[in-house]
Amino acid sequence: MEELPLDQVSTLLAVVDEGTFDAAAAALHVTPSAVSQRIKALEKRTGRVLLMRTKPVRPTESGQVVARFARQLALLERDARAELGLPGEESSDEARGPVPARLAIAVNADSLATWFLPALTRVPQDPPICFELYREDEAHTTALLREGQVMAAVTSSPDPVAGCTVRALGKARYLPVANPEFETRYLGEGRLVERLREAPVMVFDRRDEIQDGFVRALAADSEGGTPPGAGPVRHYVPTSEGFCDAIVAGLGWGLVPESQAVPLLRAGALSLLATDRTVDVPLFWQQWKLDSPALAAVAGAVVATAAAQLIPSG
Incomplete structure (x- = not known):
């Protein structure tokens, strides 16, 4: 089985997140040509087109799988560095300490305006966690999970996305x-x-x-x-x-x-x-099946806050 080189995988994720090859090159401190070569090599290795060359760039269905894999690897690496007390690769100054884990979460607007932000304030910040929230209708947040753009979501769907777990939060x-x-x-x-x-x-x-x-x-x-x-x-x-x-x-x-x-x-x-x-409206918490302390801490805070603020599911 062909291995997926980490530099190529992380480059694909950078292109997806930044939206263009040029922006990804700037974020990775390499040339646009190097980004293009890595993506072409990864597509050749997988035998699939991974990116649609639109503006912004969009992952294909196969590209979503690779992007999700890359995001999971990045989270696991940050968790491991945090547990070891090591600085992240993004930091050239060890005095700055570990680079915070970045958790991308999809949440509907009404939850965001009422109970969800108080839940995030309950998440321990040692080591620190950065939140990137995507606002989307609760009936459509699972699409962002499926595409690999987010690691967890507040959703109205009890049916788990592939590779995810589901927990009932209550009713809004x-x-x-x-x-x-x-x-x-x-x-x-x-x-x-x-x-x-x-x-x-x-x-x-x-x-x-x-x-x-x-x-x-x-x-x-x-x-x-x-x-x-x-x-x-x-x-x-x-x-x-x-x-x-x-x-x-x-x-x-x-x-x-x-x-x-x-x-x-x-x-x-x-x-x-x-x-x-x-x-x-029944709400559920879906997240990746990933042994991540940061993700577990967020899930615990969200479930506890929802239990206090929402109507019990039963």
């Missing part, structure tokens, strides 16, 4: 809310489900289906079949805080994480549209 509860004046203007008369189909609605992005799902669930018992979702007037606000602020401002109705909604409900800035209807 969402409440249907609107500005009180908006409610009076758009939702004050008639059946709520019919009014919601006509009223302006807030949507996070074009992948966000939670508002449509809420309206369909509200109508399912009485209408049967596949009822239509929310109305055609849609305002897209792709940040958790901005989404909530837009509802408070009266641009539209929407579903907001309970921890964000409750203080605003108590203050009278929002009204609850249905007292008996909530949406609970």
